[in-house]
Amino acid sequence: MADNRDSTTERRRLGDWLPSNEAHLAKYRTDLAEKARARAAHAPRTTAVEALAALVNGDPVLRMDMTRAIEQALNEGYVLGYSSIDELMVIVDYMMTYAPPFSESSLIHCPLNAVLDWPMCMPSGYALFRDPALNAQLKKVLNCWCAFLSGPHSREHLTTSAPNGWFSSEADEKINLSQFVCDPEKAHWGFASWNDFFTRRFREGARPVAEPHDSKIIVSACEAAPYNIQTDVKLCDTFWIKAQPYSLLDMFTEKERELAQRFVGGSVYQSFLSAFNYHRWHAPVSGVIRKAYALDGTYYSDADAQGRDAGGLNDSQGYITAVAARAVIVIESDDPAIGQVGCVFVGMADVSSCMIEALPGQRVKKGDEIGFFQYGGSTCCLVFEPGVIRGFVPRPPFDHAPPVKVNAHIATAA
Incomplete structure (x- = not known):
């Protein structure tokens, strides 16, 4: 690999989904490729991956873009495997049969993202990973992987054995499993699968709801670090530029134009989840669910305005609120002064299944669980109507800001 010492080799990576050290990633990719070749010698290819290969090889534009993206990354000196x-x-x-191990020094929480990391942000990669047909087939591939991660064979590393075990003392320093529902006396500590571990629940009382009876206190929907606050948001905006302003119509979709219009001139609070965070969503206010819908979208699309210094999907978080696979839940607050609150949960990279639990018509109390992310990276936006928010608790700049606990006070309504 080229001995580049600039920001393209030591990229800023939010949330610990991938290590910041490119040398660790390069070794990971080459080791993974060696294991993959050994398996391919005696195992048939998964149907979903076979269909992905057929799509790319059968479409001259996709084949051209993918070939060129790989070549461009290699020509830049990056080790892909x-x-x-x-x-x-x-x-x-x-x-498709891989469950991530723990690693104290170079944890790869999004392995497929690590494999695609550089082709994604090459000139030919930008258009490639926005292609609707490619993303539709990627969804099938990721669903196939998700099925494995939801089954018992994915528990290989749910052990106390160092260095790969998620219940080892080294891992526990990162996770603090004592705060989650689990039983060390049971096999795999009672987790039925990797996804069951990934979506683990806090023990009762571990995350109390801030001021549960005060409707003016709005709480964090996720265990997530603040990323951005933007006010006076527009119905349509140029979300693909470097500043990545929020574009309400693109976040909620044209089909929900009337809903998007409600939030014009309002504010957006965005936060990102760490690899070690809790991955369930909770209601930021008490009220009634008015909308709940999932949207297909991209999985590995970077904002090309960020360039090769983008830090993968991490620095494209504003952009992906408009294009990535996501779930939208709208809660009409019991407090008329708050009106409706839009909760946009965005899956980014790898499986990122957005699972909605609260459905239209259902009443929820502030702090009630409303859904969760299965395996993969993730970010969350809370969208408020104009004039609703008197002030946010988190204040910029947000560099290196610690995660805000789920159900903690994040905003005060006017």
């Missing part, structure tokens, strides 16, 4: 579409598909297929 593959040099062709077929070699990439061998690795993707290997991922």
Whole structure:
């Protein structure tokens, strides 16, 4: 690999989903490729991955863009572990029965993101990973992987064995499992699968709801670090530029134009979840669910305005609120002065299944669980009507800001 010492080799990576050290990632990719080739020698290819390969190879534009994105990354000197579409598909297929191990020094929480990391932000990669047909097939591939991660065979590393075990003392320093519902006396501590562990629940009382009876106190919907606050948001905006302003119509979709119009001139609070965070969503206010819907979208699309210094999907978080796969839940607050609150839960990279639990017509109390992310990276936006918020508790700048606890006070209504 080229001995580049600039910001393209030591990229800023929010949330610990990937290590910041490119040398760790390069070694990971080459080791993964070697294991994938060994498996491919005796195992048939997964149907979903076979269909992905057929789509890319059968479409001249997709084949051109993917080939060029790989070549461009290699020509820049990055170590990928593959040099062709077929070699990439061998690795993707290997991922379908892969459960991430713990690592104290170079944790790879989003392994497929690590594999695609540089082709994603090459000139040919931007258009490639926005292609609707490619994303539709990627969804099937990721659903296949999600099925494995939701089954008992994914529990390989749910052990106390160092260095890979998620219940080892090294891992527990990061996670603090004592605050979660689990039983060390049971096999795999009572977790039925990797996804069951990933979506683990806090013990009763671990995250009390701030001022549960005060409707003016709005709480955090996720255990997440603040990323951005923007006021006077527009119905339509140029979300693809470097500043990445929020574009309400794109966040909620044209079909929900009337809903999006409600929030014009309002404010957006965005936060991102760490790899070690709790991944369930809670109601920021008490009220009635008015809308709850999932949206298909992209999985590995970067904002090209960020350039190769983008830090992968991390620095494209404003952009992905308009294009990535996501879930939208709208709560009409019991407090008429608050009106409706839009909760946008965005899946970014790898599986990122957005699972909605609270449905239209359901009444929720502030702090009630309303859904969760399955395996993968994630970010959350709370969208407020104009004039509703008197002030936010988190204040910029947000560099290195610690996660705000779920159900903690994040905003005060006027």
